[in-house]
Structure formats: structure tokens, C-alpha cells
Amino acid sequence: MLSGVIGTEIAPAPQLFCRMPKVQRTQVGIVGAGPAGLVLSHLLYLHGIESVVLENRARQYVEERVRAGVLEQNTVDLLTAMGVGERMKREGLVHYGIELRFNGQGHRIDFHELTGGKGITIYAQAEVLKDLNNARIAAGCQVLFEVEDVSVHKLDGPQPKILYRKDGDEYELCCDFIAGCDGFHGICRPSIPAGVLTEYDRLYPFGWLGILAEAPPSAEELIYAYHERGFALLSMRTPHISRLYVQCRPDEEIDHWNDEKIWHELRTRLASTNGWKLTEGPVLQKGVTGMRSFVVEPMQYGRLYLAGDSAHIVPPTGAKGLNLAVTDVQILARGFDEYYSEGRHDLLDRYSEICLRRVWKVQRFSWWMTSMLHRFPDENPFDHRRQLAELDYVTSSHAAARTLAENYVGLPLE
Ligand code: FAD
Ligand code: DHB
Numbered sequence: 001m002l003s004g005v006i007g008t009e010i011a012p013a014p015q016l017f018c019r020m021p022k023v024q025r026t027q028v029g030i031v032g033a034g035p036a037g038l039v040l041s042h043l044l045y046l047h048g049i050e051s052v053v054l055e056n057r058a059r060q061y062v063e064e065r066v067r068a069g070v071l072e073q074n075t076v077d078l079l080t081a082m083g084v085g086e087r088m089k090r091e092g093l094v095h096y097g098i099e100l101r102f103n104g105q106g107h108r109i110d111f112h113e114l115t116g117g118k119g120i121t122i123y124a125q126a127e128v129l130k131d132l133n134n135a136r137i138a139a140g141c142q143v144l145f146e147v148e149d150v151s152v153h154k155l156d157g158p159q160p161k162i163l164y165r166k167d168g169d170e171y172e173l174c175c176d177f178i179a180g181c182d183g184f185h186g187i188c189r190p191s192i193p194a195g196v197l198t199e200y201d202r203l204y205p206f207g208w209l210g211i212l213a214e215a216p217p218s219a220e221e222l223i224y225a226y227h228e229r230g231f232a233l234l235s236m237r238t239p240h241i242s243r244l245y246v247q248c249r250p251d252e253e254i255d256h257w258n259d260e261k262i263w264h265e266l267r268t269r270l271a272s273t274n275g276w277k278l279t280e281g282p283v284l285q286k287g288v289t290g291m292r293s294f295v296v297e298p299m300q301y302g303r304l305y306l307a308g309d310s311a312h313i314v315p316p317t318g319a320k321g322l323n324l325a326v327t328d329v330q331i332l333a334r335g336f337d338e339y340y341s342e343g344r345h346d347l348l349d350r351y352s353e354i355c356l357r358r359v360w361k362v363q364r365f366s367w368w369m370t371s372m373l374h375r376f377p378d379e380n381p382f383d384h385r386r387q388l389a390e391l392d393y394v395t396s397s398h399a400a401a402r403t404l405a406e407n408y409v410g411l412p413l414e
Contacts, residue, residue, distance in 0.1 A: 021163065021170035026052045026142075028336060029162045029175035031150055031188055033062055033143055035125060036308030036325040037181035038132035042082055043333035045139055049340055052173060053143040054150055054164055059133065062145070066212055066285050067125040069235055069243055070222075070319035072410030075326045076121045084131045092123035093236065098408065100395055101225040102388060104273040107395035108221075114398075114405035122222075124237050125322050152178055152191045156302035177348075179332060180306040181325075184294070189310050192301045204291035204315055204370060205377050206230070209248040211262055215281030217242045224317075224373055225270050226391055231317075231374045232269035234278075242279065247374050252288045259283045291315040293367055295359060298352035305332055305351055312359050314366035317373060318408065324362050327413055328355050358411060365407040 028044055030037045033055035041051045055062065071079075071092070079085040096112035096119040111119055136143050148165040155178070162173040180188025189197070208231075217236035225232040230247035237243055246265045248257075267278050294313040299306045308325030331354050335347035347354075372390050376383065394400045 019170065021172040024052070024171055024173045026050050026173060026175055027340070028177050028179055029160070029173050030054070030179045030181055031152065031162065032180070032182035032186060032308075032310070033057075033059075033129075033133070033145065034181060034183055034308065034325070035128060035132075035322050036310075036329050037179070038129060038136065038143070039078070039082070039326050040179055040181060040307065040329035040333055041141065041143065042084065042132055042135055042139075043329065044336060045136070045141055046082060047333065047337045047340070049336055051141070051179075053136070053141075054147045054162065054173075055143065055145045056147055056150060057145065059145045063126055063130050063133065065126060066210070066287070068316070068319065068322040069122055069124050069237060070323075071121040071123055071128070072323040073118050073120070074410045074413060075323050078326060078330060079128065079131070082135075084128075084135045087127065087131055088121065088123045091127070091238070092121040093239075094119050094121050095221050097221050099219065099221055099223045100391060101223050101270065101272065102227070102391045104271060106223065106272060106274075106276075107391075109395070109401050109405055109408075111405045111409050114402045115409050118405075118409040120319075120409055122236060128322075150182075150187055152180070152188055152304060155191065155304045158303075160303045176303070177336065178304045179329070180304055180310045181308055181329070183309040184313050186310050188304060189296060189306055192304065196301050197296045197298070200293075200295045200297070202293040202367070203250075204293075204374070205250060206247050206374055207250040207252055207291055208233075208245045208289045208316060209252060209254070209257060209262065210243065210245045210287055210289060211283050212237065212285040213242045213244060213281045213283050214240065215242045215279045216240055218277065218279040223270060224369075226373050226387065227269040227271075228375070229265070229269055232266055234266075234270060241284075242281070248288060250290055254286060254288050257286070262286070289316065291370065293363055295356070295363060297356060299328075299355055300348075300352045305335075305348075307332055307355075311355075312363070314363060315370040316366075317369040318362070318366040320362050320366050323410060324359060327358060330413065331355055354414070358414070361407075361411055369404075 028051040030053045041053045044051045097110045099106045150164045153161045160178050223234040233245040235243040299311040307328035314320045338347045
């Protein structure tokens with residue numbers, strides 16, 4: 001439960017012998033300028049609530065990091081409503097289906113028909129972050145990059161604090177609330193006292209090797225391929241840039257994969273009996289991503305609220321990580337709005353409970369897609385046959401296809 005008031009006067013820092021931090025004040029202190037932190041900060045601004053975002057990386061690094069690319073309808077609608085959807089509307093690629101490919105044959109899952117007209121938008125996470133940063137800065141708001149030694153304190157009291165350093169100076173940011181939007185490796189989750197959180201974790205015995213290639217996408221929609229040699233995915237960023245992935249070992253050394261080896265593996269796994277050809281081109285970027293399912297419960301402690309990857313990780317097969325981060329902060333922003341406009345904290349108290357119900361459903365979907373589409377090192381011939389039967393079922397049963405489609409385009413926000 002919450003206690004305390006907004007706008008508490010700050011006593012001047014006593015002069016000791018050491019240099020004292022400069023004291024600042026805001027309503028919501030946000031750690032991390034990823035999708036969760038920036039969407040939250042902009043939503044709060046639109047509700048007239050002040051925030052400061054602290055990010056330890058450089059702006060350019062954050063805006064160039066190659067990550068997710070699939071936006072659910074809810075994410076698109078929210079970004080549009082927030083006034084940051086103009087470029088996404090212009091440059092984003094709207095898709096109304098995906099292909100599941102196995103035994104060399106493609107099967108389309110028609111989202112439009114199965115979900116009553118819903119679709120997804122292909123628009124890179126990096127582009128979303130550029131649009132959000134531009135909007136935050138145009139609004140004169142504070143997003144501080146390259147801050148150091150961020151730590152959070154007094155989380156269970158009425159006025160939590162964030163300590164950090166910037167350009168050699170030390171700062172103390174006094175807040176009403178702190179939002180931990182600092183990703184899986186951030187400092188907020190580990191700052192919660194031992195014994196408060198329960199962790200649910202599953203590591204997968206494989207990873208994804210992803211490339212960005214200067215090659216027009218070889219298909220209009222995404223292709224998820226199940227092959228004897230492992231999973232492969234054809235995705236895209238623009239009409240000129242393809243994004244492709246192959247299942248690999250979790251500890252794969254990227255240097256062991258030259259471009260020809262990657263293209264060979266992609267050609268083999270995505271091969272189709274109908275003469276379809278993979279378009280190839282120069283590889284612009286490549287990297288390996290581990291696969292894990294992870295959730296902490298609860299997602300809040302005192303006045304600290306965890307959102308996005310700091311609270312949960314999904315394996316990427318369902319393209320849910322970014323979208324889940326956005327729905328968390330959508331709920332959190334409503335909670336803060338209710339608190340500041342009506343003085344009530346019912347929603348904030350129930351933040352974790354509301355988020356986790358949806359988080360677990362998305363975890364289930366991401367785990368299911370991952371289990372259906374990857375080869376497992378310890379599997380036996382029975383498992384292989386079962387996976388093929390599952391793919392056959394999903395692509396031949398209207399009910400099963402609809403289940404996939406409604407989860408892929410995004411479950412409704414309650
Ligand atoms: P993040 O995007 O991780 O943002 C957290 C921010 O906090 C970062 O900018 C970080 O620099 C900052 N930070 C961390 N520690 C501190 C600190 N101590 N002080 C200040 N700032 C700090 N999802 C998909 O759906 N599809 C994909 O293809 C896909 N690919 C991915 C590839 C990689 C390599 C990774 C890591 C993730 C990928 N994801 C993908 C997941 C998706 O990108 C994340 O779910 C999404 O970024 C979550 O957003 P977030 O804001 O919660 O966390
Ligand atoms: C992309 C990533 C995913 O995890 C996915 O399921 C589909 C597409 C992408 O990066 O484009």
C-alpha cells in the first residue's frame with residue numbers, strides 16, 4: 001500500500017566534508033530508456049505528470065541496437081494515440097498473416113480472417129525509440145543518456161531516491177515513485193530485498209543467430225520454418241532490408257559463421273518444393289540471442305514498479321518482448337494517472353496482479369511457438385513426429401489457427 005504525499009519539500013543537503021550530491025525532484029523517476037521507459041515517460045507527459053528518464057548508454061547506441069520488429073495492433077494504436085505514430089504509419093509494413101513452412105510447404109495463417117480484421121506492423125524497435133526520443137526532446141522533457149552508477153533507495157518509504165552520476169557530478173533524484181524499466185540486466189530488480197520476489201525461469205537449449213541483410217525480402221509476409229536442421233525465420237525491416245534468423249547453439253560463436261555458411265543454412269531450412277528462392281545480399285549486422293522464459297512475482301515493491309524485460313523475458317518466437325513491455329507501462333501509466341488526478345492508488349496496488357495475468361498468457365504463447373518450431377537436442381523421433389502433427393493441426397484446423405492468430409496479433413488489454 002502507498003503512503004506519503006506529492007511534492008514533499010526537500011531539506012537542503014547538510015554540508016559535510018565530502019562533496020554532496022545535487023538534489024533534484026520529480027514525480028516519477030524512470031530507470032532505462034528502452035521501449036518501456038520511453039513509452040511510460042511520454043504517456044506520463046501526456047497526462048501532465050513529470051518524469052526523468054536515466055539511461056546508462058549513449059542515445060546513438062540505444063537507437064541503433066538491432067532488436068525486435070513486430071508491433072501488435074495495440075502497440076500501433078497506442079503509439080498513434082500518443083502522437084508518435086506518424087513515421088510508423090508511413091514506413092511500417094502492415095501484414096495480415098504469416099506463413100508456417102514445414103515439409104517444404106507453406107501454410108498461411110490469415111490473421112485478417114481469423115481475428116476480425118486485425119494485423120501486425122513491421123517497424124523496427126530502433127525506429128520506435130528514435131520517434132519516442134524525438135517526441136520527448138521536442139516536449140522539453142528530461143531523458144538523460146550516459147548516466148553512471150545508478151542506484152535506487154528507500155523503496156518502501158514515502159519518498160524513494162535514485163542516485164546517479166553524470167559528467168563527473170553526483171545527483172540525488174527524489175521521486176514519488178520509481179519505474180524500473182532497465183531491462184533484464186538492470187539494477188532495479190536486484191535492489192528489491194531478498195525474499196520478496198519469486199523467480200520463474202526456463203532456459204532453452206538453443207539460441208537464434210540473426211542477420212540484417214541488404215536484400216529485398218523474399219516474401220511479402222513473415223515465414224516461420226520448421227526443418228530437420230532446426231528453425232529458421234524470414235522477416236524484414238523495409239522493402240529493401242531483410243531480417244533473418246536460424247536456430248543455433250545457445251553458446252554459438254558468431255565468428256564461426258561466415259556469411260556463406262549463414263546463407264547456406266537459411267536456403268536449406270527455408271527451402272520450398274514450389275521453386276521459391278531466397279533473395280540474398282550483403283550482411284549488414286549479425287549476432288546471437290539466447291532464449292529464455294523468465295517472470296518475477298510480484299512486479300512491484302513499495303514504490304518501485306518493474307516493467308518490461310526487468311520483470312519478464314520471453315523467447316522471441318512469438319515476437320512479444322517489446323509488445324509486453326508496452327502493455328506493462330500502459331497499465332502503470334493509468335495507475336499513476338489515477339493517483340495524481342484522483343488521489344487513489346487502487347490501480348497501482350493491483351499493477352502487478354493486472355500485468356501478470358496477461359504476462360503469463362503471453363509466456364504460454366511464446367513457449368508454445370518455441371516448442372513447436374525448434375529442434376531440441378534431447379528429442380526423440382516421437383517428439384519430431386508430434387511437432388509435425390502439431391504444425392499440421394494448427395494449419396488445418398480453423399480453431400487452432402484462430403488460437404495462434406489471436407495471440408500473435410495480441411491479446412486484448414483488460
Ligand atoms: P530494454 O529494451 O532492455 O531497455 C532497458 C534499458 O535500460 C536499456 O536501454 C539499457 O541500456 C538501460 N539500462 C540497463 N541498466 C541500466 C542502469 N543500470 N542504469 C540506467 N539504464 C540502464 N523481442 C522481440 O519481440 N523480437 C526480437 O526479435 C527481439 N530481439 C531481441 C534481441 C536482443 C539481443 C535482445 C536483448 C532482446 C530482443 N527482443 C526481441 C526483446 C525486446 O527487444 C525486449 O523485450 C524489449 O527491448 C524490452 O524493452 P524494455 O524497455 O523492457 O527493456
Ligand atoms: C522478428 C523477430 C521475432 O522474434 C519474430 O518472432 C518475428 C520477427 C523480427 O526481428 O523481425
